[in-house]
Amino acid sequence: VVGSEGTVGLGPQSVDVLFLSSTFHAIYGRASAADRQSFVASMKAALKPGGRVVVVENTPTDELPAGQSNPYVGYTISKKLLVDYLGTRGFRLLQEQQFVPQRYLLSWDLADSAQR
Numbered sequence: 001v002v003g004s005e006g007t008v009g010l011g012p013q014s015v016d017v018l019f020l021s022s023t024f025h026a027i028y029g030r031a032s033a034a035d036r037q038s039f040v041a042s043m044k045a046a047l048k049p050g051g052r053v054v055v056v057e058n059t060p061t062d063e064l065p066a067g068q069s070n071p072y073v074g075y076t077i078s079k080k081l082l083v084d085y086l087g088t089r090g091f092r093l094l095q096e097q098q099f100v101p102q103r104y105l106l107s108w109d110l111a112d113s114a115q116r
Contacts, residue, residue, distance in 0.1 A: 005031035
């Protein structure tokens with residue numbers, strides 16, 4: 001699948017699970033507001049009824065527990081920012097996991113299927 005800053009590159013109602021790993025920081029941090037809006041709309045459109053979005057991202061250094069360092073050198077996005085951003089755009093947070101301090105996983109579904 002080849003996506004871009006404005007689309008996930010998938011057809012309508014084509015996936016049960018949309019998995020984005022180390023992707024959303026680039027969409028949020030580098031894309032224009034119009035491209036971000038288009039990208040989120042394409043996420044919604046790609047989900048089959050009952051589908052989920054799973055996002056894995058890098059934790060910013062200032063959000064790590066005291067004494068922890070982040071060996072990853074690259075882009076990050078605040079978990080709270082991502083929760084707020086997608087939460088205000090029709091997604092409902094289902095699960096939040098932190099397997100290691102440097103990485104987090106968020107799982108979403110559509111809060112209201114009528115928002116497609």
